[in-house]
Amino acid sequence: MNKRIINPWEWQNERSYVQAVEVTKPEGTLYISGQTAIDDYGKSSTSNMKAQLILSIENLEKVIKEAGYECENIVRLNIYTTSSEELFTCFDVFQNWVTEHNIRQASTVLEVKSLFETLKIELEVTVVK
Structure with a gap:
């Protein structure tokens, strides 16, 4: 697989994403359903954001692995949230995860x-190999 990042600007770097990703010669593509805060028994979380x-x-990591x-x-990676305001109070968690990987x-x-x-919150992802 060859992956090329297209960023005509730099401002998006502080927001932990890129403007476009081109993938050529992939071995596979994985389309993942939205992953949420549901436990191993199918119970939805009532916790904070x-x-x-x-x-x-x-x-999400479990499905990918x-x-x-x-x-x-x-x-x-698309993020669906019931409150952008609440999400951005803990967005560092997301940004640290993106940086770590x-x-x-x-x-x-x-x-x-x-x-x-x-x-x-729900995370919808496409992964390539």
């Missing part, structure tokens, strides 16, 4: 009216 973000990331892919090869992904953050049951 930070705790839900952490569990959503952990669930189970499929034989790596977090660093995430090329698209050297993820350079195209992203969109969308505030939605609601998610399933008591959930506040």
Whole structure:
């Protein structure tokens, strides 16, 4: 796989995403359903945004590893949240995770009216190999 980052500007770097990612010659592409703060028994979290973000990331990592892919090869990551304001109070958790795994992904953050049951955040990802 060859991956090329396209960034005509620099300002997005502080926001932990890139403007575009071109992938050529991939061995595989993994499209992951939105991962949320649901435990191993299917119970939705009632915790705050930070705790839900952490569990959503952990669930996402579990799916990626189970499929034989790596977090660093995430090329698209959409964030759905019921409160952008609340998300940005703990956005450092997301940014630290992106930095730790050297993820350079195209992203969109969308505030939605609601998610399933008591959930506040959902991470939708595409990973390549």
